[in-house]
Amino acid sequence: MSFDRRSFSVVPAGLVDLLLPLRCAGCGLAGSVLCAECDRRFRELRVIRPPALFREPPIHALARYRGRVRTTLLAYKEGARRDLERPLGEHVATAVRAVLASGSIHETDSLRLVAAPSRDAAVRRRGRAHLTRLARRAERRLPGVRTADCLRLSPRVRESVGLGSGPRFENLRGGVLPRPGRLPPPGTPVLLLDDVLTTGATVLNCRRALSEVGIPVVAVLVLASACRES
Template identity: 30%
Template sequence: MAADGSIERSYRIWQRIQTAIKVVYPPRCIGCGEMTESDFGLCGPCWRDTPFIGGLVCASCGVPLPGEDDGDRVECDDCMRQPPPWSEGRGTLLYAGKARALVLALKHGDRTELARPAARWMAQAGRSLFRSDMLIAPVPLHWSRLLKRRYNQSALLAQHLGKTVGLPVCPDLLLRSRRTPALEGKTAAERTETLRDAITVHPRRADRLPGRPVLLVDDVMTSGATLAACARACRAAGADDISVLVLARVAKDA
């Protein structure tokens, strides 16, 4: 009984501390800063302005498609014409409006706290991808960019995603062996050529790949060239099934 009473008193003290924290630091919307009901959430207006991907999507790259989801596998024209080097892909948000602002804040604005709620959204969007023995790995940054930025936003997403879904994460599974120029404005073919042989498997992590499914995580997918380079590196090292999950997907007609 004494132990039970001690636990109850500790719980009441914890509740008072949490209440005091909420009074001093009330929960605020991660999109606009207005007060909201819960930590790391969006207020009503920001939620409505954030374009979550739903309905029918390409099974390979996650881009939204016209029509209704009837459970059958459907692919976009691009993926049918040139299948990506992975089996399944999903996106969480359309890279537009409020979603684009959130991604840029995470990527360039030191808003690392955004990775936690973003990973929860990704866990929901990618729920059909997860396998019990799957290894999660982020798209790597070159060391010079990592030094300048101080963190890899894709690695933050991967770490929080792994905690959310209960899967192991290998943050340095992949290495970007040379610094590549920015891909913005390049065609899909130019992106692929730029990334040729630029991403490799870390030699000390290669033993984790043979026969194992891998989930590659990135913040944004445009043409998919970076994820394709990562998938080929994993495949060459013996990985089994490869899937991709991104926070935001650039619409192909954007």
């Protein structure tokens, strides 16, 4: 009989760390949350150009969604590996710093990080809004940058896993809504954060929702790209 971290889902995370040896979430190597080899795969920041999406603002990706990267992100998002929040949050901070240094964003003092929202049911199942947690972790390392948790999904949006491109766009059309009390002032530049870019439907609808209340998305950052690129 074997145990993994899911076997201890009712035990506080700190206690799980004492009960189980630390293993890399990407490959299982003992000794660290994310081994050097898996960590390295989140350091390949590049601009991606999905054919169905806009060219501006630029979309940056930390990694390609496959192999160890996919295993790591699923462990963070759907599994019990909350300890990945620190290394992934640091990668987000490093990437935002690189995007700022590239000069594509001018008003860096008021930049807000906005995470793409998950369905309420998914947030309840996971016990947290996993992307907002990463944004808040990253902002600690980014002077002048703050997180705005200002988007939500309409209850009519269904789980999109397994949907093809057309149905995915249809499912999300108009389904991203602003949270009025949490919006930054109109004109505040936003860097939109998403985990996996598949078709771009989420990014497109987040950008549209913000644009309709006068908030420009000046850059997009995704943890990993799973899309076909032109």
